[in-house]
Amino acid sequence: MSRIARLASRLEEPLLVTGLVNVRYLTGLESSNAAVLVDPSGDATLYTDFRYAEAASEIDGVTFRKTPRLVIPALSELLSGRRVGVEAAHLSLASAEALRAGGVDLVSTSGQVEALRAVKEPGELDAMRRAGAISDRVYEELAEQPFVGRTEAELAWWLEQAWHDAGADGPSFDAIVAFGENGARPHAKLRDVPVPEGTLVVIDAGCAVDGYCSDCTRTFFTGEPDGRLRKLYDLCLQAQLDGLAAVRAGAAGRDVDAASRVAIEAASLGEKYGHGLGHGVGLDIHEEPSLRPESDSVLEVGNVVTIEPGIYLAGDVGVRIEDMVVVTEDGCERLTAVTKEPVVVG
Structure with missing residues (x-):
């Protein structure tokens, strides 16, 4: 079972992963500016900007969506009206406020990806x-x-x-x-x-x-x-x-x-x-x-x-x-x- 599938099996609502090490763990993308939305169904969407677009588009098991340089403001529009979990340890207060201002209903979570990372493959x-x-x-x-x-x-x-x-x-x-x-x-x-x-x-x-x-x-x-x-x-x-x-x-x-x-x-x-x-x-x-x-x-x-x-x-x-x-x-x-x-x- 893939890492994304294992994470999805633990979720009750979609999880927006913004911790960059967690994004790398789930997708393999090394980036300074990315997020991945994992749905309980197992679907995953990877968001990043032009600089990482080519690498992101080649990753199996995720749908890539290119965003402007500022990923979080873009997500505030793309996810408007949805209820999503967020990583409290990795999402800044400013980013949380931007998502809420765009109409995203946030649910604070902690340690979801870290629990997977703790057991090494x-x-x-x-x-x-x-x-x-x-x-x-x-x-x-x-x-x-x-x-x-x-x-x-x-x-x-x-x-x-x-x-x-x-x-x-x-x-x-x-x-x-x-x-x-x-x-x-x-x-x-x-x-x-x-x-x-x-x-x-x-x-x-x-x-x-x-x-x-x-x-x-x-x-x-x-x-x-x-x-x-x-x-x-x-x-x-x-x-x-x-x-x-x-x-x-x-x-x-x-x-x-x-x-x-x-x-x-x-x-x-x-x-x-x-x-x-x-x-x-x-x-x-x-x-x-x-x-x-x-x-x-x-x-x-x-x-x-x-x-x-x-x-x-x-x-x-x-x-x-x-x-x-x-x-x-x-x-x-x-x-x-x-x-x-x-x-x-x-």
Whole structure:
């Protein structure tokens, strides 16, 4: 069954899909300006402007209708008098008002396409396995690079080039490279400050292959992996292994998250692990399902999620270890498999 047919089978009224990643998922069209209307009958109409008309007209399973450059005002006329569902997360207030002003009766919906995207098809998993394999190779090459004396920004630029050299489309997000106190910020900004000896360097990076993302974090030592820093690293690694062990079809997202917190809380550092364990990955770097304390997700075979606990000592140092995995009936398959043994870089 096609993606559009699967979506249609869930609908009670036509759904106007305006999230561009969702449009791509359903139709294959990569566009900065498009929408697709999916009817419960299975009929689908793809709307976009002249720039994408040739590509849109070649897509099977949809009827293409060319619009002026401003798609939403055009739809306010084309759909006038109809009742349609809209994606609340992707339709701006201004666009909603324009549709209503044209006489379109809007019904707010959420997560309809995202629920389909959360369970990956074999072709999607193939792309993500290739992205994970490239990630592993690049991280292995990264471990051979000099760190000390180079800035966070310089190392991030090395990664940018390495993804292309390894055959990826490019990075799946802006890399995080952070040492010392900057590493204690989960979403640290790059600095032009040289990496010193005797610290930890957190590197969170990924690539895209055929539009599908990888996501992996490793923490490197710029000195002997012993003492206080080694204890923090080993504690984070234990939490990550515990999280991995809890992943399986049918597991609640909040329970998998909880499993990763046991060791850190036992070390009286629970408050230093302030984010969720992980998130779904696919065409977007963050998508469903979620693994965090308040999650209502239940894992299914074919979900791809990250397992990434961290410990962050403000003003001092941070450590995070992350793998991307695909959920199986009785566990998970790691899509990023580069070593998690302590790695010392020069």
